[in-house]
Amino acid sequence: MGSGRQARSSGKWRPAGLAAWAVIGALLVACKPPAETRRTPEGGAEARGLALIENAGCGACHEIPGVTWPKGRLGPSLAGFDDVGLIAGALPNRPGTLAAFIRNAPSIKPGSTMPPMPLSESQAADVAAYLYGLDHD
Amino acid sequence: MSPLTSTASIMTEALWGWPPPVLDPAGPYAESVTVLSWALFAMGLFVTAIVVAALWVALKGPARLKAKIGGEKVVGIGGIAFPAVVLTGLLIWGLTLTASLTKPITGEEMRIRVTGEMWWFRVEYLGPSGDVLFEDANEVHIPVGQPVVFELTSADVIHSFWVPNLSGKKDMIPGRTTLLRVEADRAGRFGGVCAEYCGGPHALMGFVAVAHEREEWSEWLTSRTAPRDGTGAAGRGRELFMESGCAACHRVAGTEAGGRAGPDLTHIGSRLTLGAGILPNHRGTLIGWIGDSQSIKPGNRMPSYDQLPAEDLHALAAWLEQQK
Numbered sequence: 390m391g392s393g394r395q396a397r398s399s400g401k402w403r404p405a406g407l408a409a410w411a412v413i414g415a416l417l418v419a420c421k422p423p424a425e426t427r428r429t430p431e432g433g434a435e436a437r438g439l440a441l442i443e444n445a446g447c448g449a450c451h452e453i454p455g456v457t458w459p460k461g462r463l464g465p466s467l468a469g470f471d472d473v474g475l476i477a478g479a480l481p482n483r484p485g486t487l488a489a490f491i492r493n494a495p496s497i498k499p500g501s502t503m504p505p506m507p508l509s510e511s512q513a514a515d516v517a518a519y520l521y522g523l524d525h526d
Numbered sequence: 527m528s529p530l531t532s533t534a535s536i537m538t539e540a541l542w543g544w545p546p547p548v549l550d551p552a553g554p555y556a557e558s559v560t561v562l563s564w565a566l567f568a569m570g571l572f573v574t575a576i577v578v579a580a581l582w583v584a585l586k587g588p589a590r591l592k593a594k595i596g597g598e599k600v601v602g603i604g605g606i607a608f609p610a611v612v613l614t615g616l617l618i619w620g621l622t623l624t625a626s627l628t629k630p631i632t633g634e635e636m637r638i639r640v641t642g643e644m645w646w647f648r649v650e651y652l653g654p655s656g657d658v659l660f661e662d663a664n665e666v667h668i669p670v671g672q673p674v675v676f677e678l679t680s681a682d683v684i685h686s687f688w689v690p691n692l693s694g695k696k697d698m699i700p701g702r703t704t705l706l707r708v709e710a711d712r713a714g715r716f717g718g719v720c721a722e723y724c725g726g727p728h729a730l731m732g733f734v735a736v737a738h739e740r741e742e743w744s745e746w747l748t749s750r751t752a753p754r755d756g757t758g759a760a761g762r763g764r765e766l767f768m769e770s771g772c773a774a775c776h777r778v779a780g781t782e783a784g785g786r787a788g789p790d791l792t793h794i795g796s797r798l799t800l801g802a803g804i805l806p807n808h809r810g811t812l813i814g815w816i817g818d819s820q821s822i823k824p825g826n827r828m829p830s831y832d833q834l835p836a837e838d839l840h841a842l843a844a845w846l847e848q849q850k
Contacts, residue, residue, distance in 0.1 A: 446806045449814030449822055459805075463818035463832065495840075502817070502836035504809040504843070 438519025441512050450503070454523050464503060470520040477501060487520065488513040536803040537732040540690055540717025547690035552716060552737070553709045555693045558623045569616065576604075627694075631675055631705055638666055639677040642685025642698035644724060645731040645826060646789055646802040651750070652677070660750050661777070663789030664733045664802045669743040670713050676706045686722035689735045695721045710737035715798070726825030732803025749850075750793070754780035763845025766838055770831065778849055788828060795850040801826075812843040 439455055442448070448456045450464035465477075473482055479498050480486050486497070492513040494503035508516065540547055551557040583591045594600070637656075641648040649662045668674045678687050680698040687706065688695040691714075696706040710716075720731040738746055764781070767773055773783035779792040789802075797807050801823050805811040815822060817839055820830045834842070 444806070445808075446811045446814070449805055449811045450818070459822040461814050461818055462821045463814050463830075500836060502813065502839060504813055504840060506810055507808055 434515045434518035435522045437512075438515040438517070441508065441516050442519060445506055445508065445516075447506075447516075453520075455519075467520055468523060470523045472524065477503075484514070484517050484521065487517040491516050536717040536734050536799055537719060537730070538717075540688075540719050540732065543717070547717065550691055552691040552714060553693070553711050555627060555708060556691060558626060559694060562620050562623055565619075566616070569612070580604075627707075629707070631707060635673045635675040635707065636669075637675050637677060638668075639679070640666065640687060640698070642678070642680040642682075642687070642720060642724070644682050645720070645727045645823070647687075647720075647731075647733045648681070648789070649733075660779075660792075661790045662750075662793060663791075663797075664799060665736065665797055666718075666733065667736045667738060667743075667746055668708070668710055670710050670737050670739050673707055673709045676708060678704045678706055683724050684722050685720045685724050685731070687718070688721040689716050689718040691716040692735060697722060710735075713737050713739045713742070717803070719803075727823045730802065730804050730823045730826075732799075734798050734803060736798075749796075754792070761841070761845070762838070763841040763843075766834075766842050767845060770834065770838075770842075772842075775828070791846065791849060793849060795847045809840075809843050809847065812846060813839045816842060 442453060442456060446459075447453060448459040448461055450461040452460040452462065452466040452468060454468050476482050476487055476490050477494070477498050480490060488510065490497050490503075491506060492508055492510065493505040494501040495505065506513075543550075549560055549563075551560045580595055583595055637652040639650040639652055639658075641650075647664050647666075649664070649666055651659045651662070653659050666676075676687065676696075678696055678698045679702065680700040682700060684700070685698040686695050687698055689708070692710060693706060693708045696704055698704065714737055716735045716737070718733045718735050720728060722728075724731065767776075767778070767783060768781075773781075773785055775785040775788035776791045777784050777786060779790075783791075794807075799805060800807050800811050800815050801819065804823065805815065816831050817834065818830045818832055819826055819828045831839075
């Protein structure tokens, strides 16, 4: 046992081992390109957004990836929201508009079933950040 | 206290919160059980350690020690005398400690009748002669530092009433009344759940126990017993409630809505949760529940009112929010 250890540390195995690791590493890296979203929110906003979504009970009306229950269907599913063209089929899908819609939907889209939500402006921005992290892949 | 209770927080916090509610007693009845549990756990750990140590000696230990644990004397002491003394001691101590749990009920305590129904809790506050003073649902309010007796029963199948912070579980059995004495020694909101599988959405059947300090308690009591005009602003929401069928199952005191099949909505506007302890209560969740309760709590007895247009859902929710 002792002699085997010595042989290893003496350097005989090093080049082959490194090459093997390099190949494995290269293969892993090449597996799949990193997920791309159209917007990259600042760190922490998405996590805060998910917590807010769970606290406010958005799931009562929306299916939202990351929220296991409830998955309401009175409102649209928000899966893959990053790729959605128009908010509520009417408004351009931009961060500012989305945050404002989340906070007070009827003021932006009269007639919306979605009521104003008990969220501050920065909280609504965090929720929007989470929704923009929802990609189809 | 935040005005919002998060989605499922009443249910999840009652079971998974930190510190674990079963180990975080908020009253004398839970306290004694918690102390006993820790003591038994410690004793069990101690005995397990001795057994493992003896096993190690027997398998791998030096011959000198092996000889020591091999004699009849060790079996006599460790196998008979020690357990007999320790278990008897623990039994006497445990029974003394938990004697208060079975203390006879004097009849002087405040009484609240809670009826388990599929899948919510009907709550009735009783007067001295057993008459119903007022009704509520999915929420029990109690004063701090005063024993309260819950009269537990069921309208359909067996349910179980459990507020881990305050007490052990007690079954709610159709045709019978079981009594559970509870006391809170600090103010707070404690999650409660149905602890006996009762069909479909059993896992979504919860409630909140709220313990109030003295002054807050009398304020709350006044708010419940004060005469109601019961209307809020009349208008579309109220009309819809009476015409769409809501009033057939739900009662709102002071109005013509007198349904008894579903939860009493007289004070829905000040309730902490919707759907029996499962959703925070605000305009959004109210609309979500009315419009599509079947997606939220599949199998519950309220149909989804998804035929109502947006403006009707808003009007209904607005009227319900006024029922404080």
